[in-house]
Amino acid sequence: MEHAAHNPDEEQFIVRNLKEIIQILTDLAKRHEMLKVSFKHDVCLTNIISVDVKNHAVYLDIGLDDAFNSRLLASHQVVFSKDNGIRIKWTSTNISLATLKDGKAIKIAIPQTLMRLQRREFFRLATPIVNPLPCLIPVSDEANPDLDRTLELTLVDVSLGGIGVIYADPLDSRLVIGASFNQCKISFPEVGETSLTLQVRNITKVTLKDGVIKHRIGLQFIAPSRGNEGLINRYTYNLERQVMAVASNM
Known part of the structure; x- marks a missing residue:
């Protein structure tokens, strides 16, 4: 053995x-x-x-x-x-x-x-543009639970250390650098759904070619469980294989 x-x-x-x-x-x-x-x-x-x-x-x-x-x-x-x-x-x-x-x-x-x-500083893999993956972030309001809501952000890239997402303008008031959110859901195709704690690390305003303003947000995984790490690892591995397969056919 x-x-x-x-x-x-x-x-x-x-x-x-x-x-x-x-x-x-x-x-x-x-x-x-x-x-x-x-x-x-x-x-x-x-x-x-x-x-x-x-x-x-x-x-x-x-x-x-x-x-x-x-x-x-x-x-x-x-x-x-x-x-x-x-x-x-x-x-x-x-x-x-x-x-x-x-x-x-x-x-x-x-x-x-x-x-x-897969070290974060070396690899950041772009996620699919067609059928983009949503990241669901629950936002609670302790003073008024009736105002609890879920933010839906669109993934643009992923690494073992975190994700990059896009959010429409205006930016939600809870999305500020340093803010942390628990039980965030990402459903990775053919892999499974995560439940993660995400922390906002950076926010950049982006103006698209058509003049539409978006916000690119970098979110870091905070102490993910072994199970969630396994899901992320498998998904990034699948993405890498897809990229290499496309490159080999060019």
Whole structure:
């Protein structure tokens, strides 16, 4: 069995769903992404050749240095990682040699968990313009509960750290920098609905080509639950795959 060792700070970015893990590894193979292999004092680069779901195995390219390969196969804990762009990392504890039709390869079990970290400052993915996603923000009035209402804002982008939304002019008086709202709902297609605490981080007035004034608002996720983090992570991952699929067909 494969058990990944993760830092406490990485725990919220751990993927445990087997189908997601297989998809992430398969995408790495399709894009021929280079992975860093680290064990003891050795480091090298490799890439995934294929993911064998039936046999629960992952095959990776093997180096030309026989002495290095011997140390790798004898190691009890090997870390595989991708540090550029979206960070991916997992640990394997049983490394073996396999013979494929094209030659020898490293064989590991499909990891039970892996870390996938999409840093906010690097990636902010645009959300669909057609059928845009609404963000529903409940606004309560403690003095007069009858005046409680729900604001509907339109998503324009999303990251693991927060979302960007558009709101019509005039701006609602409760939408000010620093304001926080609980139980905000976003229904991500094919993923699920979140219930989040959002905090207003920035507000920018935007004048569209037709002269219509809108407000672009940056909202930060505040201490999202693991379940909500998983939903956000899956949705951003799906968006990224869609973007890459479109780019590859251009």
